[in-house]
Amino acid sequence: MSTNLLELTGVHTHIGAYHILHGVDFAVPEGGVTMLLGRNGAGKSTTLRTIMGLWPASQGELRFQGRSLKGVATPDIATQGIAYVPESMGIFTDLSVKENMVLAARKARNASELDSQRLDWIFSLFPALKKFWLYPAGKLSGGQKQMLAVARAIVEPRALILIDEPSKGLAPSIIRNLIDAFGELKRQKTTILLVEQNFMMAKALGDTVAVMDNGRVVHRGAMAELAGDEGMQQRLLGLSLGAHQ
Template identity: 65%
Template sequence: MTDLLRLEGVHTNIGRYHILQGVDCVVPEGQTTMLLGRNGAGKTTTLRTIMGLWPASRGTITLGGRRIEAMATPDIARLGVGYVPETMAVFSDLTVKENLILAARDGEMDAGRLDWIFGFFPALRKFWLSRAGSLSGGQKQMLSIARAVIEPRQLLLIDEPTKGLAPAIIGALIDCFAEIKRSGATILLVEQNFHVAQQIGDSVLVMDNGMIVHRGAMAELAADVPLQERLLGLSLEAHQ
């Protein structure tokens, strides 16, 4: 198995706060790796640091054998990295169509790719010419994910995609992520819904206090209630 992404001794400081304190981890190519941890553990900071939105103060980040920790965010995106932030960050004054055009290479959307996206998120077709700001929270999340996958990506960084969503929409997201993985993409996904994590995760990284404190198979963590309670403060069963 090849490691697509590798972090070694990564530290990130935000102002006077030392958030990441030596993150060491690998993300295997072609798998969905869950990044779990209590609130404030450093999960979002890890994704933002990989994406270059917050610079690493120390350590190395390697994507496909190429060091990226000093690269600008647009250059990292051009290497085939998509990012879905927790805030969704859609352009509210633009239509659904315009949001996707901005995310497409050279502003040209592939019709087949677009139909593939509509298969998971039919609401985007329905509201194609509507302003993104008028969409519901779940529809905005669909649009945020659609923007990240409008072009094939080798790596997707996704931050809490199911937060606050209805079960039917969560089901569509699970199907979408499974299909993305089957297409050959690698996913690093922060998720607080442990039922979702158990369903789609191949491997798992658990963070605490800005460091990785556990690495392993998602199925093994899902089967070990005492380990869940020690690492996360509660069992996965409590979130199902």
């Protein structure tokens, strides 16, 4: 049985006067990919932001490696080994690819201090980053910017990576590249919590799944079970994975 790296229990989140999360419960097993699925507005992005402390939980418990994250500041959460790739990607467009990578590496003050073997491995996943190493990040294509955002998250080993809709707006060939890259991370037992609307990616990568609706988790289980049951897909998500092959 896998150990749960991250556990959310009864998590509520308020943003101003709005009550967004209503008792979210699910766990992320260590060494696998957990998909967080649901219709638009279900609360998926808010869940990731709550885990990172960007929007504090108003009730409930979040535990990472057995330690509470509730009330912990975002920089301190990051130092515990959690990386976050927001839907907006979060890259610095005026800086070069190289400068973006150095800023993401806590142990490097300049490019020469980056782990060269790990950097070569990242280049094997995303060759475009090596080609455009000295280019301003703002001049990259949308797909290349997403590659950079993911590369920043893995420039150093992380215990957990939170990724919010990485395939949004990207061409199928770029999505396939991301699936291959995430598949390599999965083979290396990197734990990932992935919010995604592309169900080809969800089916290809997911080990476990939590489905959200109206700020609650309405289903938890194996991704393979959901992928193989079109009735469940229709009931929980309003569509069929089979239509997204």
